[in-house]
Amino acid sequence: xxxxxxxxxxxxxxxxxxxxxxxxxxxxxxxxxxxxxxxxxxxxxxxxxxxxxxxxxxxxxxxxxxxxxxxxxxxxxxxxxxxxxxxxxxxxxxxxxxxxxxxxxxxxxxxxxxxxxxxxxxxxxxxxxxxxxxxxxxxxxxxxxxxxxxxxxxxxxxxxxxxxxxxxxxxxxxxxxxxxxxxxxxxxxxxxxxxxxxxxxxxxxxxxxxxxxxxxxxxxxxxxxxxxxxxxxxxxxxxxxxxxxxxxxxxxxxxxxxxxxxxxxxxxxxxxxxxxxxxxxxxxxxxxxxxxxxxxxxxxxxxxxxxxxxxxxxxxxxxxxxxxxxxxxxxxxxxxxxxxxxxxxxxxxxxxxxxxxxxxxxxx
Amino acid sequence: xxxxxxxxxxxxxxxxxxxxxxxxxxxxxxxxxxxxxxxxxxxxxxxxxxxxxxxxxxxxxxxxxxxxxxxxxxxxxxxxxxxxxxxxxxxxxxxxxxxxxxxxxxxxxxxxxxxxxxxxxxxxxxxxxxxxxxx
Numbered sequence: 401x402x403x404x405x406x407x408x409x410x411x412x413x414x415x416x417x418x419x420x421x422x423x424x425x426x427x428x429x430x431x432x433x434x435x436x437x438x439x440x441x442x443x444x445x446x447x448x449x450x451x452x453x454x455x456x457x458x459x460x461x462x463x464x465x466x467x468x469x470x471x472x473x474x475x476x477x478x479x480x481x482x483x484x485x486x487x488x489x490x491x492x493x494x495x496x497x498x499x500x501x502x503x504x505x506x507x508x509x510x511x512x513x514x515x516x517x518x519x520x521x522x523x524x525x526x527x528x529x530x531x532x533x534x535x536x537x538x539x540x541x542x543x544x545x546x547x548x549x550x551x552x553x554x555x556x557x558x559x560x561x562x563x564x565x566x567x568x569x570x571x572x573x574x575x576x577x578x579x580x581x582x583x584x585x586x587x588x589x590x591x592x593x594x595x596x597x598x599x600x601x602x603x604x605x606x607x608x609x610x611x612x613x614x615x616x617x618x619x620x621x622x623x624x625x626x627x628x629x630x631x632x633x634x635x636x637x638x639x640x641x642x643x644x645x646x647x648x649x650x651x652x653x654x655x656x657x658x659x660x661x662x663x664x665x666x667x668x669x670x671x672x673x674x675x676x677x678x679x680x681x682x683x684x685x686x687x688x689x690x691x692x693x694x695x696x697x698x699x700x701x702x703x704x705x706x707x708x709x710x711x712x713x714x715x716x717x718x719x720x721x722x723x724x725x726x727x728x729x730x731x732x733x734x735x736x737x738x739x740x741x742x743x744x745x746x747x748x749x750x751x752x753x754x755x756x757x758x759x760x761x762x763x764x
Numbered sequence: 765x766x767x768x769x770x771x772x773x774x775x776x777x778x779x780x781x782x783x784x785x786x787x788x789x790x791x792x793x794x795x796x797x798x799x800x801x802x803x804x805x806x807x808x809x810x811x812x813x814x815x816x817x818x819x820x821x822x823x824x825x826x827x828x829x830x831x832x833x834x835x836x837x838x839x840x841x842x843x844x845x846x847x848x849x850x851x852x853x854x855x856x857x858x859x860x861x862x863x864x865x866x867x868x869x870x871x872x873x874x875x876x877x878x879x880x881x882x883x884x885x886x887x888x889x890x891x892x893x894x895x896x897x898x899x
Contacts, residue, residue: 520879528886528887531887531890532890535890535891536894538895539896
């Protein structure tokens with residue numbers, strides 16, 4: 401009952417949200433997929449546009465490989481596609497030849513040869529060769545890592561991320577963003593909270609499912625520094641499509657210093673607005689679900705926010721990171737991300753929201 | 765004196781039994797394929813879960829099992845080929861429903877099943893031979 405109330409409530413707020421969103425479009429932020437009731441076509445248009453655009457920039461495309469594993473899959477795809485096109489042309493060309501060009505009877509010997517050679521021997525050899533090739537490259541896809549281990553847990557609908565450098569006893573906790581050292585193979589251990597998810601960075605490698613209570617593993621080796629997008633690839637509930645993440649591969653030295661910074665406790669709030677924001681954060685009980693290391697906030701229900709200001713997206717790849725995005729997210733969480741566990745804090749005054757955003761954005 | 769055209773005692777029952785056995789025989793090649801597949805799949809799963817150290821030996825053993833399965837299928841295929849008797853009769857389809865036709869048709873079917881079983885065994889053995897670890 402409460403859930404339903406919350407939803408209709410959220411829907412009513414959507415227009416406001418969109419207006420806020422539009423004003424914030426001037427920044428780097430992306431618009432979330434809106435769910436305006438009663439106008440399915442208007443809802444679909446940005447979706448289609450988004451899908452097409454996402455295919456263009458190569459940030460989330462298997463056809464723009466930037467990782468060792470993705471490159472292998474890419475060549476596999478092109479070889480098989482080329483082979484399939486050639487075969488299609490041959491088979492249909494033959495059809496055309498015997499039905500339109502040379503319609504005379506063919507000898508029994510030739511017909512038998514064609515059936516046995518082209519229908520039995522040729523496919524058996526081709527499939528056997530493809531199978532052998534596929535099997536020979538399969539173990540490389542699951543090669544062991546070279547030092548850094550990541551532990552990623554799929555939650556509804558975000559990513560709990562732990563970095564375990566070689567020999568570490570405690571992890572460095574982050575969320576909703578994967579950073580990897582370029583040119584090195586990192587081990588990635590996968591798990592899930594309540595339902596099955598799937599971890600997929602198309603530009604870097606294949607995907608691997610995440611199961612509650614059963615660890616799976618994969619490894620990725622970005623070939624160069626760059627920025628890509630990952631996406632949950634197994635339907636996991638209402639906001640499955642909004643369960644994405646930014647992927648950043650960095651030169652190893654940069655990565656080490658970044659990781660060191662991530663291990664440090666949160667930066668204390670700087671200016672007066674941020675200090676007020678920190679007090680609002682405490683007053684509203686945000687720390688019951690979110691951790692900000694170095695403060696009283698130790699919750700582990702939602703994403704760790706210790707360095708949320710340094711991330712490249714909000715709401716697991718859903719929004720950008722301008723101050724307006726922070727405000728929108730905090731006030732209209734459920735409208736942006738349906739059925740999310742975090743309630744929208746739309747009862748906060750505009751000034752309070754601005755202060756809170758200032759505080760969180762300052763957590764770099 | 766016995767008339768040559770008179771059926772020998774139990775001749776029909778004898779013939780019937782032979783055909784019934786032949787009906788069973790055409791399933792033997794696929795059975796060898798199934799046995800090979802289940803053995804490979806089951807043993808590799810067990811070894812990888814319980815004793816990964818024995819994988820090398822297991823792969824060798826399964827290689828031998830593959831050769832054995834192929835030998836059995838080849839033998840069955842050869843017998844079926846003779847039963848089909850294509851070389852002598854030149855009958856490819858055996859369309860008439862006489863006893864001899866049924867006999868040869870079962871041979872024909874068994875040859876084809878042996879062929880596909882052999883392909884299945886080779887495809888099934890490829891992962892065992894090419895994947896060198898439990899990963």
